[in-house]
Amino acid sequence: MNGDLTRLSLNQMTTKPWGVREAAAGCARAGIPWIGLWRDKVAEAGLKESARMIRDAGLKVSSLCRGGMFPAATESERAARIDDNRRAVDEAVVVGTDVLVLVCGAAPDRDIDAARRMVEEGIEQVLPYAQQAEVRLGIEPLHPAFAADRSVIPTLGEANDIVERLDSPQVGVVIDVYHVWWDPELYREIERSAGHILGFHVNDWLRGGGDPLTSRGMIGDGVIELRRMREAVDATGYSGPIEVEIFNEEVWAMPGDDALELIGERYLEHIL
Amino acid sequence: MNGDLTRLSLNQMTTKPWGVREAAAGCARAGIPWIGLWRDKVAEAGLKESARMIRDAGLKVSSLCRGGMFPAATESERAARIDDNRRAVDEAVVVGTDVLVLVCGAAPDRDIDAARRMVEEGIEQVLPYAQQAEVRLGIEPLHPAFAADRSVIPTLGEANDIVERLDSPQVGVVIDVYHVWWDPELYREIERSAGHILGFHVNDWLRGGGDPLTSRGMIGDGVIELRRMREAVDATGYSGPIEVEIFNEEVWAMPGDDALELIGERYLEHIL
Numbered sequence: 001m002n003g004d005l006t007r008l009s010l011n012q013m014t015t016k017p018w019g020v021r022e023a024a025a026g027c028a029r030a031g032i033p034w035i036g037l038w039r040d041k042v043a044e045a046g047l048k049e050s051a052r053m054i055r056d057a058g059l060k061v062s063s064l065c066r067g068g069m070f071p072a073a074t075e076s077e078r079a080a081r082i083d084d085n086r087r088a089v090d091e092a093v094v095v096g097t098d099v100l101v102l103v104c105g106a107a108p109d110r111d112i113d114a115a116r117r118m119v120e121e122g123i124e125q126v127l128p129y130a131q132q133a134e135v136r137l138g139i140e141p142l143h144p145a146f147a148a149d150r151s152v153i154p155t156l157g158e159a160n161d162i163v164e165r166l167d168s169p170q171v172g173v174v175i176d177v178y179h180v181w182w183d184p185e186l187y188r189e190i191e192r193s194a195g196h197i198l199g200f201h202v203n204d205w206l207r208g209g210g211d212p213l214t215s216r217g218m219i220g221d222g223v224i225e226l227r228r229m230r231e232a233v234d235a236t237g238y239s240g241p242i243e244v245e246i247f248n249e250e251v252w253a254m255p256g257d258d259a260l261e262l263i264g265e266r267y268l269e270h271i272l
Numbered sequence: 273m274n275g276d277l278t279r280l281s282l283n284q285m286t287t288k289p290w291g292v293r294e295a296a297a298g299c300a301r302a303g304i305p306w307i308g309l310w311r312d313k314v315a316e317a318g319l320k321e322s323a324r325m326i327r328d329a330g331l332k333v334s335s336l337c338r339g340g341m342f343p344a345a346t347e348s349e350r351a352a353r354i355d356d357n358r359r360a361v362d363e364a365v366v367v368g369t370d371v372l373v374l375v376c377g378a379a380p381d382r383d384i385d386a387a388r389r390m391v392e393e394g395i396e397q398v399l400p401y402a403q404q405a406e407v408r409l410g411i412e413p414l415h416p417a418f419a420a421d422r423s424v425i426p427t428l429g430e431a432n433d434i435v436e437r438l439d440s441p442q443v444g445v446v447i448d449v450y451h452v453w454w455d456p457e458l459y460r461e462i463e464r465s466a467g468h469i470l471g472f473h474v475n476d477w478l479r480g481g482g483d484p485l486t487s488r489g490m491i492g493d494g495v496i497e498l499r500r501m502r503e504a505v506d507a508t509g510y511s512g513p514i515e516v517e518i519f520n521e522e523v524w525a526m527p528g529d530d531a532l533e534l535i536g537e538r539y540l541e542h543i544l
Contacts, residue, residue, distance in 0.1 A: 106479075107495065109495075110495050110496065110497050111497070112454070112495075112497070116456070143416060143417070144415060144417070144454040144455070145415070145416070145417040145481075145484055147453075147454035147477075148454075148494070148495045149479055149480065149481060154454045154455070154456070155455075155456060158456045161456075181384075181419075182416040182419035182420075182424075183416070183426070184388070184427060184429070184430045184433075205419075205420050206420070207378075207420045207421055208421065209417075209483055209485050210483055211481055211482055211483055212417055212481070212484065213481050222420070223379065223381075223382050223420045225382050225383070225384070
């Protein structure tokens with residue numbers, strides 16, 4: 001492919017049918033230098049084995065998904081979540097990335113304010129461990145459509161508030177266009193994220209509705225001002241990888257190599 | 273039913289299989305004193321005929337849905353939308369309500385800022401006509417899941433900004449719990465809506481995902497802090513009708529009278 005792919009990363013959920021081995025080989029064939037890994041996929045392939053396959057393919061790891069899921073009904077359950085986040089930190093070290101993406105979790109009941117406090121306390125408790133391991137925690141605000149099931153942090157503003165209160169170089173935000181494109185405060189909040197953006201994820205929002213979990217679109221097929229957002233993120237000083245993360249049945253049904261080729265083209269056309 | 277239903281309103285989309293005639297009769301049987309009408313249903317039954325049926329059933333009309341849909345690709349198309357909003361104002365007068373609910377519309381392209389300007393200009397252009405007719409325009413912020421298809425006004429904060437800039441007693445907001453419950457700024461923005469809340473809509477947000485258009489839940493089946501929100505809205509001085517608006521295949525499949533009885537029970541248990 002003609003064009004600069006040096007910042008392009010494949011989040012491996014984009015090629016869901018592939019395991020780590022296939023995704024690593026696919027990236028190498030397509031000239032994609034980065035990969036974003038998921039813990040379940042890494043567990044399937046084996047942690048050390050995954051690290052070896054990534055290294056052998058010559059790839060760098062942009063992030064590991066996901067820690068978080070802090071709110072829970074009981075204290076012991078919350079403690080178990082903290083332990084799991086510490087394990088995620090360890091896994092990030094082994095696979096060779098310093099960014100752990102946090103999907104913060106939903107409320108165990110109707111009390112969304114209490115759940116937000118549990119998220120902040122959870123991050124605070126994982127922080128010393130992450131610091132020691134030199135892994136940074138990236139709070140990824142999730143689209144409000146996921147507020148009941150996946151994250152009570154629905155805006156970049158709310159994520160930035162937590163980052164500012166915790167005031168540690170170890171905590172930042174991961175900005176995914178899908179989750180934040182609709183927000184009237186978006187560009188102000190991107191500016192406010194300057195210096196603590198730990199990742200930038202791209203895909204698209206398609207018109208026509210459907211389940212937001214599996215309706216993410218291929219770059220360029222939807223309504224998001226992708227280049228404007230990329231430029232705003234870069235204007236803060238971010239120059240790290242740009243991860244393509246698409247949850248979409250049609251993309252999953254494509255032969256993986258075809259998906260990667262299309263992603264490369266769309267990345268050059270709409271993002272760069 | 274034992275309990276105070278004096279503020280309860282049935283938004284007629286909750287009983288989608290019913291026309292205006294059946295909905296009016298159903299409300300009368302259930303002791304629900306208010307009804308919220310939709311223009312397509314009113315057109316089906318006939319405008320004057322609808323007004324007569326509502327009057328004969330002894331009901332008051334809490335609102336007419338919907339005006340809005342201002343953004344469009346061409347000037348002539350935008351002018352046609354303005355005309356349609358004026359017709360909606362006329363219809364509100366005939367059916368006997370002074371509240372026209374605005375679903376503001378999506379961008380015709382990727383430029384969401386431009387679409388927001390078209391929304392504000394559109395409302396401004398309808399305003400003199402609405403003023404003369406003594407109909408108030410209620411901006412209903414819609415959940416960000418609808419930002420690409422139905423409304424570029426995804427937060428109560430954005431709606432309040434428009435209301436403050438237009439600075440007319442003829443413009444206010446309609447707050448639907450489904451659209452705003454996830455917002456960290458919610459209670460601050462409800463306070464800021466004091467004096468210009470033109471309607472309050474209730475239902476619930478269910479866990480488990482699905483298409484947000486048809487996944488609204490029955491009051492009490494989901495995660496929204498319904499009573500807290502009702503109390504916050506009332507604390508601003510709002511004492512108007514509370515409209516039950518549920519888009520849900522299961523509710524639509526229930527016999528209408530059973531749905532209304534359940535709504536009355538859940539309203540008393542979770543809202544009042």
